[in-house]
Amino acid sequence: MDEVEWIRRIQEGETQYLTPLIEHYYPGIQKYCYYRVRSEEEAKDLTQETFYRFCRSVDKYRHAGKCLAYLYTIARNLCNDYLQKRRSLSWEQVQETEKVYTRQTSSIEEQVEGAQLVTELLLLLPEEQREMVFMRYCLDMTFRDIARVTGVNVCMVQYRVNRGLVVFRNYLEGSEIVEKKTAEFHHNYTKKLPFISR
Template identity: 65%
Template sequence: MDEGEWIRRIQEGDAGYLTPLIERYYAGIQKYCYYRVRSEEESKDLTQETFYRFCRNIEGYTNTGKCRAYLYTIARHLCNDHLRKWSQLPRMETEEAADRGVIWQGGSVEEQVERQALVDELLQCLPEEQRELVFMRFCLDLTFRDIARITGVNVCMVQYRVKRGLILLRRHLERRDSVEQEAADYHRNPKELPLVPR
């Protein structure tokens, strides 16, 4: 049974078909929410709110094969609202909340921290308009068309911004690797300090 049939059955009142729909998209929606708010607890709440709002308005939903994009659009609006409220909290509270975030599962803790730190470092190099699009394309594996539907930016502009973002990331990595290589070379062969006359 395909997704369109699940939605039709849900609209007819058979809530049992919500489970496979939620199972299909829950992890991706939560990953996106976590990326936006940096709190495991808040990302779970926002993900649940996303599905709640989808279910609450399911009768008015017209299935055109874009359910995933529709869910991400809901999640994006909820995250934007949450971040607006969050920015009004005192700075110390927001830092404490960010510290409570949990790293995604997979690999040793050291590998997770290192991988997450590199991804965060790279994404922070990008302007916000590119950062979210690159994250959606490569961390959530969304298509350019889905990203365009979610963000309201046309497909060509999404492709352009992602391409420009990748160019910036490549340059940043090349500079970073160059600096690391120079440091490694220096530690292997430290240059002698000139003698100071007495």
């Protein structure tokens, strides 16, 4: 059974079909919320609020595209609201939140291979471009779905994602050159050191 059938049945009052729909999309929405707010607890709350709002308005929902894009739109708006409120926090509250985030991300990055590099690469990009690259490659969303969620046309989404990949490639190639030169320097330098016998 696909999402169109789930939604049709939910709208007809068969609410038991909410469970498979939520279970199907919950991990991706939570991953997106965590990416945006950098707090596991807040991401869980925002994910639950996303599905609560979806359930509240499911009667009015018209299947004009993928349900996933609709859910991401709700999650995106909730995350934007949360981040807007967070900016108005006092400096002490922000510092405390950052300490919690640092503890959480270090434990997550230990579990996920390459997460530190992904984070480092994403931070090279401006926020709007970073979000699109994350949606495309970490959430496996189509360009069309990203366009629906962000309100940017498909061509611009493709352009921004591709430009992001160029930035990544240049950064990684630059890092490889630096590593190669450092290794060559160490190799040449150690050859020049006098041999000391014991």
